[in-house]
Amino acid sequence: MTLPLIAIFGALTLLAAFLSDRIRGLFLFTLSILAVYALQPALPIRYLDFWLPTAALGLASIFWISLRGAEWHSADNLLSAAWMAAIVLILALTRFLPSAPSPLTPSMPPRLELVFAALLVVTALAALTGRVRFGWVHAVGLVALIGLLAILKSPEASLWAAKALRLANGQSAETASSFDIRWLGISYIIFRIIHTLRERQMGTLPEVSLREYVTYIFFYPALTAGPIDRLERFVKDLRAAWKPANEDWIVVVQRIGLGLFKKFVLADSLALMALNAKNAGETQSTGWAWILLYAYTLQIFLDFSGYTDIAIGMARMVGIRLPENFNAPYLRPNVTHFWNNWHMTLTMWFRAYFFNPLTRALRTRQFPIWLVIFITQFATMALIGAWHGLTANFILWGLWHGLGLFIHNRWSDATRARFGEWATTPLRQNILNVSGIVLTFHYAALGWVWFVLPTPSLAIQFFARLFGA
Amino acid sequence: MPPSFSLPRALLKGLFLYLAVVLLIALPLPDIGKLSAYNALFPGRPRLPFGENPSEAYNFSLFNLDAMFASHEISDGTKPADEFRVLVIGDSSVWGTLLKPDETLSAQLNASAPMVCGRQARFYNLGYPTITVTKDLMLMDYAARFQPDQIIWLTSLEALPLDKQLDTPLVANNASAVDALIEKYALPLSPNDAALVRPDFWDRTLIGQRRNFADLIRLQLYGVQWSATGIDQIYPPYPAPQTDFADGDDKFHDLRPPLDEAALAYDILAAGMNHVPAPILLVNEPIMISGGVNSDIRYNFFYPRWAYDAYRTQLAARAEANGWNYLDVWNLLPQSEFTNSAIHLTPAGETILAQNILNALQPTCP
Numbered sequence: 001m002t003l004p005l006i007a008i009f010g011a012l013t014l015l016a017a018f019l020s021d022r023i024r025g026l027f028l029f030t031l032s033i034l035a036v037y038a039l040q041p042a043l044p045i046r047y048l049d050f051w052l053p054t055a056a057l058g059l060a061s062i063f064w065i066s067l068r069g070a071e072w073h074s075a076d077n078l079l080s081a082a083w084m085a086a087i088v089l090i091l092a093l094t095r096f097l098p099s100a101p102s103p104l105t106p107s108m109p110p111r112l113e114l115v116f117a118a119l120l121v122v123t124a125l126a127a128l129t130g131r132v133r134f135g136w137v138h139a140v141g142l143v144a145l146i147g148l149l150a151i152l153k154s155p156e157a158s159l160w161a162a163k164a165l166r167l168a169n170g171q172s173a174e175t176a177s178s179f180d181i182r183w184l185g186i187s188y189i190i191f192r193i194i195h196t197l198r199e200r201q202m203g204t205l206p207e208v209s210l211r212e213y214v215t216y217i218f219f220y221p222a223l224t225a226g227p228i229d230r231l232e233r234f235v236k237d238l239r240a241a242w243k244p245a246n247e248d249w250i251v252v253v254q255r256i257g258l259g260l261f262k263k264f265v266l267a268d269s270l271a272l273m274a275l276n277a278k279n280a281g282e283t284q285s286t287g288w289a290w291i292l293l294y295a296y297t298l299q300i301f302l303d304f305s306g307y308t309d310i311a312i313g314m315a316r317m318v319g320i321r322l323p324e325n326f327n328a329p330y331l332r333p334n335v336t337h338f339w340n341n342w343h344m345t346l347t348m349w350f351r352a353y354f355f356n357p358l359t360r361a362l363r364t365r366q367f368p369i370w371l372v373i374f375i376t377q378f379a380t381m382a383l384i385g386a387w388h389g390l391t392a393n394f395i396l397w398g399l400w401h402g403l404g405l406f407i408h409n410r411w412s413d414a415t416r417a418r419f420g421e422w423a424t425t426p427l428r429q430n431i432l433n434v435s436g437i438v439l440t441f442h443y444a445a446l447g448w449v450w451f452v453l454p455t456p457s458l459a460i461q462f463f464a465r466l467f468g469a
Numbered sequence: 470m471p472p473s474f475s476l477p478r479a480l481l482k483g484l485f486l487y488l489a490v491v492l493l494i495a496l497p498l499p500d501i502g503k504l505s506a507y508n509a510l511f512p513g514r515p516r517l518p519f520g521e522n523p524s525e526a527y528n529f530s531l532f533n534l535d536a537m538f539a540s541h542e543i544s545d546g547t548k549p550a551d552e553f554r555v556l557v558i559g560d561s562s563v564w565g566t567l568l569k570p571d572e573t574l575s576a577q578l579n580a581s582a583p584m585v586c587g588r589q590a591r592f593y594n595l596g597y598p599t600i601t602v603t604k605d606l607m608l609m610d611y612a613a614r615f616q617p618d619q620i621i622w623l624t625s626l627e628a629l630p631l632d633k634q635l636d637t638p639l640v641a642n643n644a645s646a647v648d649a650l651i652e653k654y655a656l657p658l659s660p661n662d663a664a665l666v667r668p669d670f671w672d673r674t675l676i677g678q679r680r681n682f683a684d685l686i687r688l689q690l691y692g693v694q695w696s697a698t699g700i701d702q703i704y705p706p707y708p709a710p711q712t713d714f715a716d717g718d719d720k721f722h723d724l725r726p727p728l729d730e731a732a733l734a735y736d737i738l739a740a741g742m743n744h745v746p747a748p749i750l751l752v753n754e755p756i757m758i759s760g761g762v763n764s765d766i767r768y769n770f771f772y773p774r775w776a777y778d779a780y781r782t783q784l785a786a787r788a789e790a791n792g793w794n795y796l797d798v799w800n801l802l803p804q805s806e807f808t809n810s811a812i813h814l815t816p817a818g819e820t821i822l823a824q825n826i827l828n829a830l831q832p833t834c835p
Contacts (some may be wrong), residue, residue, distance in 0.1 A: 249476050269686065273693035278525065288697030295693065 001039065001224055001307070003264060009035065009220055010256065010314055017244050017317045024318060025238065028219070029080070029211045033057065033087050034104060035220035040184045042106035044177075045162065046169045049106040051118070052183045054088060057214070058122035059145075063193050064213040065130045066137035067200045072130060072210070080211040085119050138201050145190045152183060154390035185223040187387060191349055192217050196231050198353050206232050212239075219320070221311035225304060227325040227345040234320065242319030252313045259309030267303035274299045277454050280462045289465045296452055297445040301330065304343070330444065333436030334412070335404035338444055346384065355380045373409050378402035388451070393459065397450035404443050491675040502535030505544070506689045511696035513542030515570045516594045517608075518688060520702060527694040528701040531684040532642035534611050540688055543593045548616050553588035553832070556595050556612050556747075558605050559623035562754055562812045563596025565819075567704060572816040574623075577823035586618070586834035600627050602734050603634040603658065606741045607646055610653070617747040619832055623754040625812060626780040627771050629733040630722045631657065635664040642666050654740035707809035711770045712761035719766050721776035728779035735787060742793050748833050753784060753797040755822060757804055757811040769811035796829040798822065 001009070009031070016027045036053040043049040061081065065072050092115040094102040101108045109115065129137060151157040155178040162180035163173040196213070199205040208216070208231065216234045244252075274296035283289045305326040315322045329342035339347050355376055362372045378399060385398020423429045446463075453459040507513045517537050520528035531537065538544055548554055557563055557575045565573035571580075575594035583590045593615075595608055602624060609620060635641055635658060644665040651658050671677050695701055724732055742749055756777070757769045767773050781799060788795035806818030814822065 246476060249479075269690055272523075272687060272690040279527075279694055279698055282698035282700055284697065284699055288693075291693060292697055 001310075003260075005039065006260070006310060013221070013314050013317045017242075021241050024242065025211065025215070026083075028238075028318060029215045030083070030087065032215050032218040032220050032223075033084060034091075035223055036184070036218050037091055037105050038103065039220070039224060040106050041182050043180060043182060044175075045165050045180050046171060047108075047110040047114075048165060048169075048181070050092075050109045050115075052181075052186075054115070054118060054122075056183070056186065056189055056218070057084060057088070058118075058125070060189070060193065060214055060217045061122060061210065062126045062129050063137075063141060063197065064208075064210055065126045066132070066134060066141065067196060067205065067213075068207070069130065069134060074209075077210045080209065080214070084210075084214065085123075088119060089115060134200065138197050141197055142194065145194055149187065149190050149387075150390060152181060152186060153386065153388075157390075185218075188223065188226055188228060189217055191228050191346075192231070194353065195228070195349065199231065204232075206235060208235050219315070221314040221320075222322055225307040225311065226343075227308060227311065227323050228349055229322055229345070233323070237320045240319060244317065244319070248316055248319075252316050255309045255313030255316065257313075259306045259311075259313060261306070262302040262309060263306030267299050267306055270295045270299035270302065275449070275452055275462070277452070277458065280453050280458055283462075283465055286465060286468050289462065293445055293449065293466065296448055297330070297441075300448065300452075301326070330441050331437055332440055333433050334440055335401065335408045335443060336412075338440050339401065339405065342444075346387070350380050350384055354383060370410065374406055377405040377409070381405065391454070392456050393450050393454055396456060396459070397447055400447045400450055404447075500535065502533040502537075502685060503539050504685075505536065505539035506692055507540040508542065508545040511692045513545045514540050514695065514701060515542055515576070516564050516573065516701065517541055517597050519564060519598050522703055523687070523691060526701060526703045527691045527698065529684075529687065529691065530638070531681075531688060532639055533681065533685060534607075534643060534646060536685050536688055538611060540692070541593070541595075543595070543612070543615050551588050553585040553590040553618050554616060555585075555590055555592045555619045555621060556609070556615070556617045557592050557621045557623070558609050558612075559596045559752075559754065560600040560605075560625070560628065560812065561596070561598035561810075562814060563594065563623050564598045565594065565596070566598060566702075566810075566813050567707065567808045568702075568814075568816060568819065569704075570699065570701060572819060574814075574819045574823055574826075577816075577819045578827065581823065581827055583827060585830070585832045588618075590619075592621075596623075597639065599637040599639060600625065601634050601637050601640065602628045602737045602741065603647070603650070603656070604637050604640050606654070606656075606737055606745075607640060607643065607650060609741055609745050610650060611646070613746055619830065620745065620747050620749040621752060621826060621830075622741065622749050623752040624738070625754050625756065625771075626721075626733075626777055627812075629735065629738070629780070630724075631732055631734045632722070634658060634734055634737065635662050650740075654737075654744055656740060657734070657736050710757055710759075710807055710809060710811050710813075712759035712764070712804070714759075714761070714763040714767045714770075717763045717766050719773040719775065721773050724776065726775045726779070728776050728783065730783055733780075733783075735783070739787070739791065742791065748831075749794065750826070750830060751788065751793050751795045752826060752829075753781065753795075753799050754812060755798050755801045755806075755814065755818070757802075757807040758800060759804065759811075771811055794829075794831055796826065798825050801825060 012031055016024050016031070019027055036056055037050070040049050040053050043052075061084070068077075089112070091105055092109045092112050094100055094104060095109045095111075151161055158178035158181050159176060162176040162178065165181070166173045166176050196205060212235050213231075215238065216229070216231050219229075219234070222229065273292065275292040276296075279292060283292060308325040312322045312324070323345050325344050325346075327341040327344065329338050332338045332341055358379065359372060359376050362375060367375075379402075381398040381400075381402035382395055383398070384401075385394040385396070388394040388397075419432060423432050446466075449459050449462055449466075450456075453462060514528075518528055518540055519530050520526040521530065523529035543556075555578070557578070563574055565576075570576060573594055574596075575592040578590075578592040595612055597604060597608060605622060605624065605628065609622070635647065640647060641664045644660075644667050647658065647665060648660050650656055651660055668677065675682075721728075722732075738751075742751060756772065758764075759767070759769050765774070768777055777799075781797060785795065785797065787793070802814065802818045802821060806815045806821070807813060808815055
């Protein structure tokens with residue numbers, strides 16, 4: 001989000017803070033829908049930057065119906081659905097404004113009849129979904145969502161899809177690029193939807209209205225960079241009566257101020273000196289290579305956690321207490337603690353829906369414990385890497401951390417007793433702790449080499465530079 | 470939290486503090502540009518900051534002379550006693566467009582490592598990629614504080630048209646420096662010229678100054694990547710300079726023969742030659758002499774033959790009349806030693822030029 005957009009959404013959220021509970025809910029619902037369009041970047045494929053947000057809303061509606069089954073059509077939900085459709089149509093109508101496209105859409109919306117037809121298709125699919133058994137929707141939905149994410153995260157598949165969409169649109173496929181399909185917040189949207197599908201499957205999902213569900217999936221402070229909240233927790237806040245107290249305003253000002261400072265002052269400044277694909281091959285000395293790497297290590301943390309601070313502060317204005325995503329991850333004494341404090345909501349998601357089930361499955365098959373740990377750590381971290389992008393560099397970054405977690409687990413098991421006997425004084429405990437922090441920080445920092453450099457060969461070349469070659 | 474906390478009061482206090490900071494910053498902070506991490510945390514740059522693609526060149530253009538010079542290696546401590554300090558002044562051909570730092574004229578001069586007056590000569594690149602003698606004079610005047618023993622000033626006819634002297638962004642955005650030059654050297658320029666940017670009160674507030682402050686910070690931050698990579702310029706593929714002039718145009722800045730000396734800034738050139746406190750070698754820099762269509766009318770993109778020939782005659786006459794140390798190397802190099810323009814040289818061209826300049830230096834030893 002840019003500074004002007006943060007200012008606009010911040011001002012609107014401030015307004016929402018003073019609305020009555022019922023009106024505030026409707027206001028947040030509306031604002032979240034509008035944000036999906038307003039925050040979507042403009043795309044070179046004609047009308048795609050309108051269709052992608054519309055498809056995201058459609059997906060959310062269809063999956064909500066599947067969660068609710070046959071009991072979805074209350075007056076409140078019908079009104080919410082009508083209101084969503086009305087907003088989409090109003091956005092489409094902005095193409096007739098003299099100053100079109102309006103700031104509400106990234107570019108000119110498509111023709112009204114096409115939008116109307118799309119809404120009819122979504123309605124038909126939603127109605128159909130409501131009649132299908134949840135087990136089917138759950139299985140097909142998971143495959144479809146993961147497949148969609150895989151296409152979007154894979155440069156080759158994205159390029160192929162971009163070419164297909166261009167041809168379907170009557171545009172030249174020659175200029176297609178994998179960046180043609182940048183779907184704002186889709187990784188978070190899909191993970192929230194999968195969370196609700198899994199919780200429904202496990203029977204732990206609360207009953208929510210369409211308005212609540214859509215507000216949860218597209219809640220605008222957390223749309224672009226998380227955190228990934230749990231529906232049950234989010235809806236509890238959304239339903240609660242809310243009148244901000246002074247301490248809430250202090251949190252709001254502190255978190256938004258801190259977030260803006262972290263992102264737009266510190267992180268953006270560090271970006272001017274941080275490691276990137278260009279300067280990695282140009283760096284002439286080991287010392288400067290480390291400085292570029294440290295700059296990137298701090299930049300990525302300050303950038304990401306800055307956005308999280310802004311999201312948490314903005315949400316607090318309207319009584320939503322979004323979960324923390326970072327808790328001083330670079331000050332942790334080992335890789336396991338690092339991952340318990342880095343992008344916490346993402347790791348909790350993977351722990352709940354992948355790591356734990358996989359661990360249980362392997363244990364029931366009587367695998368040796370070290371092998372269970374090896375498989376689960378590496379598989380989970382590879383998937384976390386792939387979530388950032390289905391490319392070798394992200395997967396290697398994930399495997400790097402999988403290796404770190406596995407080694408730490410084995411090392412810690414093997415040496416816990418010995419270190420426990422040695423670290424009997426506060427000084428010795430501090431030595432252990434500080435050494436752990438320094439080692440973990442550097443392990444995480446070196447991991448960013450895989451993450452930020454687009455090819456393994458460039459990363460290896462930079463590792464060589466870091467270690468004196 | 471204190472029980473007396475009041476949100477409106479807190480917001481009012483915040484607003485007051487904000488306005489105080491924004492307005493107080495309007496008080497003059499003349500030396501802020503001298504605060505620099507260059508020559509302290511990282512090495513000074515071998516040429517003045519300039520560039521239009523910072524993210525790739527790790528360099529960019531700003532207008533704060535203090536900051537520009539503070540980032541330059543010439544600001545690295547005091548002048549050593551055994552150094553014979555030579556400033557090389559000029560346009561983009563001196564700065565070194567399309568040349569790496571070790572290929573510029575100054576670098577080639579340094580590579581020769583001559584001893585002058587019993588001291589080791591060190592040449593500092595103070596070229597800047599815009600072409601007016603007022604800009605050169607401004608930089609030369611500023612650089613006088615660095616105790617030069619000798620100045621080499623490369624110029625060309627394109628630096629002289631009087632009507633463009635204040636149009637250079639670096640000059641236009643340093644109105645107070647231009648005022649001082651006008652007063653000090655009685656230059657034929659008007660301080661009321663509309664090209665000069667004169668900030669009002671609001672321009673001097675934090676909001677008005679935000680770009681300048683950001684530039685100062687960015688200059689420091691790009692120092693890291695400059696130090697890490699040694700890169701201060703990008704080297705894109707470029708087209709060869711124009712050699713065919715099908716339209717046969719023979720105008721030079723709307724001037725017609727004979728070349729009107731009053732339309733040229735010879736007085737500004739003379740101010741530099743006569744008043745800057747160091748001996749100057751004035752060099753009429755090499756230009757490309759094209760052999761294409763209508764090359765009998767034009768030497769190159771910049772110059773019709775009549776104008777350039779008249780300029781050379783006029784400049785030589787002034788140099789002789791004033792006793793200037795003058796070197797005319799206009800036709801020193803073949804067409805093959807120019808890169809993307811009729812004044813930008815290849816590394817080999819710079820080597821040849823450097824040798825000719827070294828031969829022409831007549832230092833005054835104490």
